[in-house]
Amino acid sequence: MKIGVLTQPLHDNYGGLLQAYALKETLQSLGHEVVIINRRGKERSNFRKIASIIKNKIKGTEPNPKTLLSKEDKKIxxxxxxxxxxxxxxxxxxxxTSDKDMKNxxxxxxxxxxxxxxxxxxxxYSPxxxxxxxxxxxDEEKIKRLTYAVSFGVSHWEFxxxxxxxxxxxxxxxxxxxxxxxxGIHLVKNYLGAEAIHSLDPTMLLKTEHYLKITKAENVMNNDGDLKVYILDKTEEKQRLINSIESKLGLKQFEVMPNKRIQKDKVDKIEDYVYPNPAKWIKGYEDAKFVIADSFHGTVFAILFNIPFIAIGNNHRGMARFESxxxxxxxxxxxxxDPQNIDVDEILKxxxxxIRVNEILKQEREKALRYLKMNLK
Structure with missing residues (x-):
């Protein structure tokens, strides 16, 4: 079968890139031809960028610097x-980039x-x-339509x-x-009037050996540390927790992220904002003895690689993802x-x-593959 996969726009988010890669690899392993459909929002014109700056100045707020970058800077x-x-x-x-174009x-x-x-x-999040x-x-009656592990991100209805x-x-x-x-099962039933099943994130369909082949092929250097930190929304409370765990475990923290966060800092030297290769991000799980993440996929890969971890829930980005x-x-x-109100020692001990986690993972993989095989034939 020739399959079109429609997912979130692929930018610099490691989890977003790797889930698309993993679903593509899985479908290809089942003998299908796969195309990832590159649905994107429209690029903002210079006029709209200037209008945004004026609007923010009137409101007395700072614009997100990332939206004002040139195409050249974004490429860097x-x-x-x-x-x-x-x-x-x-x-x-x-x-x-448009509804009309999608009909093509x-x-x-x-x-x-x-x-x-x-x-x-x-x-x-979706254009x-x-x-x-x-x-x-x-109106295409002969086309098969299905979702795989599609996510609402939250447990309440936002439509x-x-x-x-x-x-x-x-x-x-x-x-x-x-x-x-x-x-999501309940959201589909209550608001869309349809039935759904619960499935693994696509990244978990691939075994760790698959990801290790990538780090080997890319000849990725070891990270300088053994406590992997993947924090998308930094706070002083989270950093104090990280420092505490680093001290208690006798480990050295490291990140695989740009040197500076473009959402938080004013953009000066553009090279400081370059995202490391996703292979380097994966390598972090090879090198880690412990993981602290406020990211869904940051947590997923800790489970995949069997690394002890703490997941810091993120209400804005979607708590239901972590809980499920x-x-x-x-x-x-x-x-x-709440990083300020936990018994760290209780978690660490x-x-x-x-063995149990990996057995569940094996069963869920088998269930997911049955679903894909049954509905793509």
Whole structure:
């Protein structure tokens, strides 16, 4: 089958890139031809950028510096993630930037569309949410439609009334719906009037050996440390927790991130904002003896690599993702909400039963592969 995979726009987010890569690899291993559909939002014109600056000045707020960068600066920042994408996800389509343009997909000869994973069914993250319910193919009767581990990101409903009505109609055309969070099953039933099953994140469909081949092929150097820190939203409270664990375990913390955060700092020397290669990010899990992350995929890879960890929940980015993932593996005690109000020693002295975790992972992989095979034939 020729399959079009519709996921979140692929930028510099390591989890986003690796989930697309993993789903592509899995579908190809089942004998399918795969194209990742490059759905993107429209590039803002210089006029709109200037208007945004004026609007923020009137409000007395600072604009997000990233939205004001030139195309040249963005290329510099993304040089490593782009190189990874070009090498490991070469089957990316041309960019599609409008609802009208998306209809051109119907002439590309797809036998099936798979939507997912990541937060593809979260309106605030997806350009034109109805596209992610395949509105552009609503009259294509012979096309197979399914999702794989598609995520709403949260456990509450964020769609507008109009989008809810339209997406409910479109959802009923799907041959099968698989969601990444347990709460997604209830959202699909209660708001879309359809049935769904719970599935693993695509990155967990691949074994660690698969990822180690990437780090070996890229000849990645060892990281300078053994306590991997992957914090997307830094705070003083989180840093104090990290320092405490570093001291208690006698480890050395390290990050695989740009030297500076463009959302927080004013942009001066652009080279300081370059994202390291995703292979270097993966290598961090080879090198780590402990992981601290406030990222969903940062937590996923700790589980995959059997590294003891603490996950710091992130309400804004979607708490349901953490809760569902950790419940699946019986690791709810590794999730903390308030870094200031936890018993670190209690968590650190509690060992993880990796034999049990890996058995659950094996069973969930088998279930996921059965789902894909059954619905793509």
């Amino acid at each position: 920042i993304s040089q490593n993630t782009l190189a990874f994408r070009n090498k490991y996800i070469p089957n990316l389509s041309r960019p599609f 997909l119907n002439s590309m000869g797809f036998d099936a569309y798979v939507v997912g994973s990541d937060q593809s069914w979260r309106p605030i 034109s949410i109805q596209n992610y319910f395949l509105d552009f193919a609503k 507008t009334e109009a989008d809810t009505k339209a997406c409910a109609t479109l959802a009923k055309k799907f041959d099968a719906i698989s969601v990444r969070e347990e709460s 993932l950790l419940k699946m593996f019986g690791l709810q005690n590794r999730l903390i909400i 509690t060992d993880i039963d990796w």
